[in-house]
Amino acid sequence: MPIVGVEEIRKQQLIDAALASxxxxxxxxxxIMTISQRAGMSSGIISHYFGGKQGLIEAALRHLLDKLGRAFLEKIQQTDGSPAARILCIIEANFTEFQRSELAARTWLSFWARSMHEPGLKRLQQINNARLCSNLRYAFAQSMSRDKAQDAARQTAAMIDGFWLRSALSSDPDENFAAGESLCKTFALSLLTH
Amino acid sequence: MPIVGVEEIRKQQLIDAALASxxxxxxxxxxIMTISQRAGMSSGIISHYFGGKQGLIEAALRHLLDKLGRAFLEKIQQTDGSPAARILCIIEANFTEFQRSELAARTWLSFWARSMHEPGLKRLQQINNARLCSNLRYAFAQSMSRDKAQDAARQTAAMIDGFWLRSALSSDPDENFAAGESLCKTFALSLLTH
Amino acid sequence: MPIVGVEEIRKQQLIDAALASxxxxxxxxxxIMTISQRAGMSSGIISHYFGGKQGLIEAALRHLLDKLGRAFLEKIQQTDGSPAARILCIIEANFTEFQRSELAARTWLSFWARSMHEPGLKRLQQINNARLCSNLRYAFAQSMSRDKAQDAARQTAAMIDGFWLRSALSSDPDENFAAGESLCKTFALSLLTH
Amino acid sequence: MPIVGVEEIRKQQLIDAALASxxxxxxxxxxIMTISQRAGMSSGIISHYFGGKQGLIEAALRHLLDKLGRAFLEKIQQTDGSPAARILCIIEANFTEFQRSELAARTWLSFWARSMHEPGLKRLQQINNARLCSNLRYAFAQSMSRDKAQDAARQTAAMIDGFWLRSALSSDPDENFAAGESLCKTFALSLLTH
DNA sequence: AATGAATGAGTCTTCATTCAT
DNA sequence: AATGAATGAAGACTCATTCAT
Structure with missing residues (x-):
């Protein structure tokens, strides 16, 4: 059993603190002060481990995407593998309690805006976006042609993200998230049965 | 004798410079330096006319939303007024050349992210979001019940925004915007005919 | 009858506005904005008539000292000319309603502080200070030797200014001003009768 | 290993530099530039240690009042404790070489003027003013009734401050301070013996 | 390995002055 | 005579980075 280095522990603590902030x-x-305070460490440590604030921010985004991706994989493996079950699972994964939180809204919107000016962040976002579409395409493709599945996946992915975005920006996120999840499911299932 | 209208002219020049920046x-x-330089004016002028940087930013967003709103109204009045025509027009208005530009992407994402922390900006965004949904609902309601029109409008609005967002963040925006617009139209028309 | 020039009228209006501000x-x-707004004029007029903000401030102080001096002269000429009456009148002139106001406190303290760094203002203050002492000395000298009158005047002037200052800075100016005026009178009269 | 006490040392250096400025x-x-230059430090350090310029200014005033208060306590404990000795000591403490300096004049007048607009400074001034009066009252009360001691203390305190103020603003401070101290003593002693 | 003291460039804001009209 | 639009220097404050310990 490899001894986990102090370095990895510190890095993870800093990433958690960064996301919390x-x-x-x-x-x-x-x-760097709001981060290092939350981590109970000194401000200098950030440059020491991540080269600077920007390095930590990117690592935090990478970690968040990884975590959400793994959580999704676990969930989908508990389904019966039918297209409908997979698709509903994918949709639900985008409307979890975390995704509905104001914390998630602030985090994603912040990362998106910044990614327009920082290629490093942008690439991470693109990989995540592609993953959603790819997962949906795989599920749809079990019930329809490859081309139709591609379109269905794109539409569903867009509707998911669109509902998420509009809900996050709305004055009543709760109602909007709930209605959005429901309407996404209705739409996706109607695609499957036609 | 003071030249009349100088204030409005300067304000507009500063708004344009702010959007450019x-x-x-x-x-x-x-x-304020990147803005005032682009406007060819001094930095102090911004506080003079808008009370501060924040005032200018909000005015710029307001102006942008107004402009897009007016452009949309002009367009829609040139349709034959049929539900299908109205809906296609609404979708097209969200995928104009400007909306597809990287400038638009940076601008909207910046405003969205900031609006999570500034109520003034958030309210402007919400009005804009409500407008899109309301326009769609009105068009759908001519062909279906009020409740169904509401759901259809929400789904279509989400798909439009979702495609726009995913395209803006993608590595090949052009292809994605084009496919997105087309798939939005397909979806909306299918809602109308069912 | 000389026509009072527009210049004099404008200057007086600006001085009044400066004191109000x-x-x-x-x-x-x-x-200059808070002044020119109160005067209902443009900001440029101040430089035009007084060469700059500093010129107006000095003119305002000069005017205030003049006005208070004239008010005092009028008052003292209504006394019976006895030493006691003159002295009580002098003390009362330093505790009028205006002198007790927060406005007066702000104005005098502001001028004093600034006069430490601006000879123009300092000279005006010194003339005013000398006048108080001189008036008291003249009154006391009717009842005692020149030397004793000089000391009595200095002590009385100091007590007047000291009570004024301590009252202005206190948390309950009203009570302090009242007690101060009374104790000054008691002291001055005791000097006269010994 | 952090050097202990650096913070206190830096704070003191900055307070000294602020008073010098x-x-x-x-x-x-x-x-903040005139202060940090005199302290041989960067401008940012002020916000770092005092939260901002205002915090440093208040700390400087507090320090000055403390220092004068302690110097006075030391002095008064070297007297024989008789009322006359205490009172003379109090008067002398208000006419020390420092109090006669132009530095003191500028500093006190600056603080007084500013305290009219900043409650934090005003409270500090009031405590100091109350202390002078209280010390005098205690000394007088050993030779007369409580009420008479109160009046005597107020008159003496006013005369002290008044002489100080008039001397500070005069064109010949030295002569005025010397005469003022002498006349204050004469007055206070006459109160004691009557 | 880790600290945190110190820096100083960058930001917004204020405001007296200028000057064309 | 009077305006007020425009300037830009100067102010306080923020904060990522550096580095001696």
Missing amino acids: IAELGLQKTT | IAELGLQKTT | IAELGLQKTT | IAELGLQKTT
């Missing part, structure tokens, strides 16, 4: 204050008001 | 540098890296 | 906002927060 | 330039022309 972004969730609470937003990316713009997150400073 | 946001499009080029992003909201975060937009400073 | 200082009384309301304090000297530090008084700007 | 106020003495030289006045409070109004004292900026």
Whole structure:
């Protein structure tokens, strides 16, 4: 059993602290002080382990995407593998309690906005976006042609993200998230049965 | 004798410069210097006319939303008024050349992210979001019950925004915008005919 | 009858506006905008007539000292000319309603502080200070030797200014001003009768 | 290993530099640059240790009042405790070489003027003012009734401050301070013996 | 390995002055 | 005579980075 280095522990603690700060204050008001305080460490440690604030931010996003991806994989393996079950599972994974939280809204919107000006972040987002579409395409393809599955996946992915975005920006996120999840499911199932 | 209208002219010039800076540098890296330089004026003029940077940013967003709203109204009045025509027009208005530009992507994402932390911006966004849904609902309601029209409008609005967002973040925006617009239209028309 | 020039009228209006602004906002927060707005004129007029903000401030102080001096002269000429009456009149002139106001406190303290760094203002203050002492000395000299009158005048002047200052800075100015005026009178009269 | 006490040392250095700047330039022309330059440090350090310029200014005033208070306590404990000795000591403490300096004049007048607009400073001044009166009252009360001691203390305190103020603003401070101290003593002793 | 003291460039804001009309 | 639009220097504050210990 390899001894986990102190370095890895520290890095993870800092990533957690960074996400906590972004969730609470937003990316713009997150400073190395708000992060290092939450981690109970000194401010210098961030440059020491991540080369700078930007390095930590990217690592945090990478970690968040990884975590959500793994959580999704676990969930989908508990389904019966039918297209409908897989698709419903995918949709639900995008409307979990975390995804509905204001914390998630602040975090994703912050990362998206910043990714328009930082290729490193942008690539991470693109991989995540492609994954959603790919998962949906795989499920749809069990019931229809490859081309139709591709279109169905794109439409469903767009509707999921669109509902998420509009809900996050709305004045009543709760109602909007709930209705959005339901309407996404209705739409996806109607695609499957036609 | 003071020249009348100077204030409005200057304000407009500053708004244009602010949007140019946001499009080029992003909201975060937009400073009063990047704005005033683009406007060919001094930095002090921004506080003079808008009370501060924040006032200018909000005015710029308001202007942008107004402009898009007016452009949409002009367009829709040139249709034959049929539900299908109205809906296609609404979709097209969300995929114009401007909306497909990287400038638009940076601008909207910047505003969205910031609006999570500034109520003033958030309210403007919400009005805009409500408008899209309301326009769609009105068109759908001519062909179906009020409740079904509401769901159809929500789904279509989500798909439009979702495609726009995924395209903006993708590595090949052009292809994605084109496919997105087409798939949105297909979906909306299928809702109308069922 | 000479036609009073527009210049004199404008200058007086600006001086009144400057004093109003200082009384309301304090000297530090008084700007050419707060003055010119109160005067209903443009900001440029101040440089036009007084060469700059500093010129107006000095003119305002000069005017205030003049006005208080004239008011005092009028008052003292209504006394019976006896030493006691003159002295009581002098003391009362330093505890009028205006002198007890927060406006007066702000104005005098502002001018004093600034006069430590601006010889122009300092000279005006010194003339005013000398006048108080001189008036008291003249009154006392009717009842005692020149030397004793000089000391009595200095002590009385100091007590007047000291009570004024301590009252202005206190948390209950009203009570302090009242007690101060009374104790000054008691002291001055005791000097006269010994 | 962090050097202990660095914070206190730096704070003191900055307070000294602030007082030096106020003495030289006045409070109004004292900026974070004039302070940090005199301290041989960077401008950012002020916000780091005092939260901002205002925090440093208040700390400087507090320090000055403390220092004068302690110096006075030391002095008074060297007297024989008789009322006359105590009172003379109190008067002398208000006319020390420091109090006669132009530095002291600029500093006190700056603080007084500013305290009219900043409750934090005002409270500090009031405590100091109350202390002078209280010390005098205690000394007088050993020779007369409580009420008479109260009046005597107020009159003496006013005369002390009044002489100080008039001397500070005069064109010949030295002569005025000397005469003022002498006349204050004469007055206070006459109160004691009547 | 880890600290946190210190820096100083960058930001927004204020405001007296200028000057064309 | 009077305006007020425009300037830009100067102010306080923020914060990522550095580095001696």
